[in-house]
Amino acid sequence: MELKVLGCSGGVGGQLRTTTLLIDEDIVIDAGTGLGDLNLQAMSCIRHIFLTHSHLDHITSIPFLVDTMFDNIKEPIIIHGLAATIDALKKHIFNNIIWPDFSRLPDSEHPVMQYQVMELGETIELNNRKIEMIEVNHIVPGVGYHVESETGTFAFSGDTTTNDTFWDALNKHDKLDLLIVESAFANKDIELCHLSGHYCAELLGPDLAKLNHKPEVYISHNKPGAEGLIFGECQKAILTHTIHPLSSGQSFTI
Numbered sequence: 001m002e003l004k005v006l007g008c009s010g011g012v013g014g015q016l017r018t019t020t021l022l023i024d025e026d027i028v029i030d031a032g033t034g035l036g037d038l039n040l041q042a043m044s045c046i047r048h049i050f051l052t053h054s055h056l057d058h059i060t061s062i063p064f065l066v067d068t069m070f071d072n073i074k075e076p077i078i079i080h081g082l083a084a085t086i087d088a089l090k091k092h093i094f095n096n097i098i099w100p101d102f103s104r105l106p107d108s109e110h111p112v113m114q115y116q117v118m119e120l121g122e123t124i125e126l127n128n129r130k131i132e133m134i135e136v137n138h139i140v141p142g143v144g145y146h147v148e149s150e151t152g153t154f155a156f157s158g159d160t161t162t163n164d165t166f167w168d169a170l171n172k173h174d175k176l177d178l179l180i181v182e183s184a185f186a187n188k189d190i191e192l193c194h195l196s197g198h199y200c201a202e203l204l205g206p207d208l209a210k211l212n213h214k215p216e217v218y219i220s221h222n223k224p225g226a227e228g229l230i231f232g233e234c235q236k237a238i239l240t241h242t243i244h245p246l247s248s249g250q251s252f253t254i
C-alpha cells in the first residue's frame, strides 16, 4: 500500500496544504487543499473519499474535484462519512447556492458523486484495503481511520483532542506500523485546544502513552508558522514513542 501526503497543515501559505492523504491511486482520506495539486490524470483515478469531519480545511477540494472531473466520470466518486458530515455537505456546500448539487448531476440516476453514510466502528474493504472508521473527540462529530492492507497498517487521527475511543480501537488491532496524529497548537494555546477540540503536546503526550503499539509517529495539522515550536514541545512531552514531523509530499510504502 502506498500512502502519499498531499496536505497535512492546519492552514495554507507557501508550500502548506490542508489535510489530504492519498492511498494508492484511488482513495483519499479528506479532501483539503492538497488534493488540488494532483494533475487531471491523477484526479480521474480517485474513486473514494473518506472524510474525517465537515470542517472546511478537510472538504474544500470536493466541489472543485467533481466539477473538474464532470465530463470524465463514468462511475460516481463515493463520499464516505458520518451521517452528520454528509448532512453538512448537503446542507451547506452542495445546496445549489454555494455549489450545485452534484449528487444529482448530470442526472440522479448517474451522478458524478454519491454519498455513503458510514457508522462508527464500520469497516469497508476495497481491493484488499480495509478502512475502519473510529470515533474521536472534535468540536463537530469527527472520526479517525485505521487502514490495513496485506502488507501493513496505518492510522490517522483526523482532528481530535483528548479521548479514549481512538486509542482503544487501535489497541484492539494486532499491529500498527505508522500513525499520523494531529497536534494543532502550541502548549500556550491549551485553552484553545479544549475549546476547539485539538491536541497540543501537553495533551497528546499522555494520550500517546495509552497506545500499546510502537509505530513510527508523524505529527500533523500544525498551525502555520508554529511548526517548529509545536514539534519541539512534542519531543519533550512524548516519552513513549519516536516522533517525526510530517509535511506535504512525503510518501510511505506500508
Ligand SMILES: [Zn+2]
Residues within 6 Å of the ligand: 053, 055, 138, 159
Ligand atoms: Zn476540524
Ligand SMILES: [Zn+2]
Residues within 6 Å of the ligand: 010, 055, 057, 058, 159, 221
Ligand atoms: Zn482541520
